[in-house]
Amino acid sequence: MNTAQAIAFQILQSVLVVLAAPLLVGWVNQCRAWLQNRSAPSILLPYWTLAKLFHKEPVIAHGASPLFRATPYILFGCMWLAAGIVPVLATGLPFAPAADIIALVGVFALARVFSALAAMDIGTSFGGLGARREMLIGFLAEPAMLMTLFTAAFISGSTQLTTIVDTLGHREFALYPSLAFAAVAFLMVLLAENARIPIDNPTTHLELTMVHEALILEYSARHLALIEWAVAIKLFAYVTIGIALFVPWGIAEGGDWHALPLAVGVLVAKLALAGAGLALIETLLAKLRLFLAPEFLSTAFLLGVLGMLTHFLVRG
């Protein structure tokens, strides 16, 4: 694959991810409605919500600093960048060497710090509360995520996500017990980082329980739209990272254009399954008390560490 093609593919993938991300959210919502015996909204509802929000006039609190207005764009930019690193359809992304898995975790941390800062900007008690809870979840989720990724990095001897996928997906099938631990840890982190049950409830506005909604309480119209869209991209990125690490089969090798249609089909099937699984988890579990969240996440962290140690033990 020559450079121009590679860059074209890179841009195409990033744009596709950004455009397709709300679809996954719509699918999860639809599945959850079915599981809960409600009549499901259209799978396209997130798009309509975004369009509606973009048309509205934003209301900004008096005393907001420039940071408050810049944050939605920064969040969106961070998630867009993350979408460019993860090999969703094919490896061999020319941008991928610029940021490995540690930098990927760094991007998510950057977004988290900015959203927490923006929440504290107006000076309402809710903003501070949300920021504090978000950072509480983040400080455990981030190392747990790193441990999961390190397990994969130890197996493949590389911290490049594309190399990891090449190693894990394009070799003969092998069972890695360490990856089993890592997968459980990753799932827990995914739930926490994306404000899902049992850590947070994306549909609630109850002040005692909310985390993510408290952070963005002051945002409206296009700013809110950008944040919601960024959240959708984040979920998409996390799910595709999970796919890349634990079920990478079907991701096309760099430059293999003929494998792409198959890769698209496989990806859609995996995403549909993952979305349905997410809806199932959210239906079956109840939300944890806030102070059980650290326990939940330290379990994830320890599982991640355990996975890493298992790798060394099994290897001898």
Added chain:
Amino acid sequence: MSLVHAALSPLVGALVLAVLWLAIAAASLVPAGNAAFARRFAFPLGALAGVALAVLGLQAVWLPAQTLTLPLGLPDLPFHLRTDPLAGFFLMLLGSVSAGISVYAAGYFRAEPSGRLVLISLQYHVFLASMAFVLLADDAYLFMVSWETMALSSYFLVITDHKQPAIRSAGFLYLLIAHLGAIAILLCFGVLHGGRGDYSFDALRAVQLQPAWATVAFLLAFFGFGAKAGILPLHAWLPEAHPAAPSPVSALMSGIMIKTAIYGMVRVIFDLMGNVRWEWGMVVLVIGAATTLFGVLYALQQHDLKRLLAYHSVENIGIILLGLGMSMVFIGFGHPAAGVLGLIAALYHTLNHAVFKGLLFLGAGSILRSTGLRNLNDMGGLIHGMPKTAFYFLIGALAISALPPLNGFVSEWLTFQTALQATILQNGIVRSLLPLFAATLALAGALTAMCFVKVYGIAFLGKPREPAHPSPLPHAGDAGQMERYGMAWLAACCFVLGLFPTSFLLVLNRVGVSLTGRGLSEQALAGSGWLWLVPTSAEQASYSPLVFLVVIVAVTLLAFLLVRRFYHGRVRFADPWDCGYPEQTPRMQDTADAFGQSIRHVFGPLYKMDRALPGPDDKAPRYFLKIEDRHWYWLYLPVARAAEFISAKVALLQQGRISIYLLYSFITLIALLVFVR
């Protein structure tokens, strides 16, 4: 010709600049009581000398080692001076960071009474010069003289406000622990020199120690220098003394002085002793991990901004030690390439921490100058009154939180990459322990981000909390021009170090080669362009902060432009949403203590907490919280009590009668005669 050549050599140049600092210090005294001289002349000239020193240091990294003997000092004990890549790197750190701090100091001290300012300028420049001599020294004698001068000049700077008892006792604690450390270092040199009477570093290098003695020397060096660096459990002075000093001095101490201890460790362990053992590395790793977690967890509980920053210095020393320890483990097991990578990560973090911690202390100084506040719980909304300080502080906060693409991320990334080399180790236990230290680092990094969200969100964002200071909070406006120049310089350093890591990787590789004889692998050097940072090989790991920054700025701007193009740019301003409860006051915002509450909940047993929480039906509700360091209770106070007990017993000797004292002399004489014979 040779004279010109000598004058251009980095060693002579650095010596001249160090002497220039001494001259500035002396000159501060001459126009007695002339504060304008110190402000307009002494500090800016000191800053210029710093820039020149940084350039010379960088030059020294690329040149072979140079030595010089000065016929000063005691008879038969001349001063030996030397520059090599390691000293050059630290001279660069000293020069570049002190330049920013000196420029800032020129503005910061503008309201200082002239008598005090003259003294500060004297001590400040002696302090700078003594640090330069510590780095230049090539014998134990000059090293110890400069080391002690550094400790004393910084002690006097710490007690600038000596009329407050708290500051006097902080200064005393600092002096005490500094001297404990100095004794250990002195003993270490004693062990190293092996009874040959020659204390030049060349002679110390030549001595071959037995393994047991080598371990003793290592422990003495590690804890001796560690006392200055603030490792656990010798950290207690750091959160007391650093905040007590005037802010530019805090920046110098946290930014540069504790780094001379890292220099000392590397110099003694890697250079003078050589033959690094992996067990030593494990000691460094365990202490480093404990220091890291301790520092950040206590930082999260502080509401005094400068104290909080001091605790973060403890944490960052721990991070540096993690890199250093991994390096020692790899070198001990015979993997010099990975060892050099760890050393590079540690030294890179040393430089990074100097830059961003300097910047943060300067920002805290500007807040203090402008508002008179150090307590976070009283601040709020400073971004409106001090937008420029807020901007620089944000850069520092993002850098210390190890967020890409700034500099803190690069060195933590390199440390992670070192830990991921663990697979090449033979020893199974050590191999599986190294990733645990990486996990510690990951946890500490995330906690640091939390802490700086707290600092920035509470100090700069939101609304003023203090009822006594109705808005606008900053009485004296934003930071002055010189203060801003100083902060801008350090903020720019954060970006340069973050965006062009490969240039510094090559500089540090020189240091690694000069210390261990080996450098990074061929693939690493081949893969590293100015754009790509490749620590081992391009397949294993690479990072390009510049591409990262360009992409993130580009997509953010693109999002902005698309939204503007397809929608509209209108906004409406209104009061914040009050959730149906209109009687909200700024005091209902989160405070620094509230922000730490969740951490107290999770890590409760680690703190010694004394608190009183109001109940639901208290008539006079009162909230009280005091967090103390457990080390005081199990280490410092018992030692202090033991010292008091022993001195009380020794005091029994004091009888106040001359005949008794004559008897003591007689007994001493007899005893000496017995020994001498």
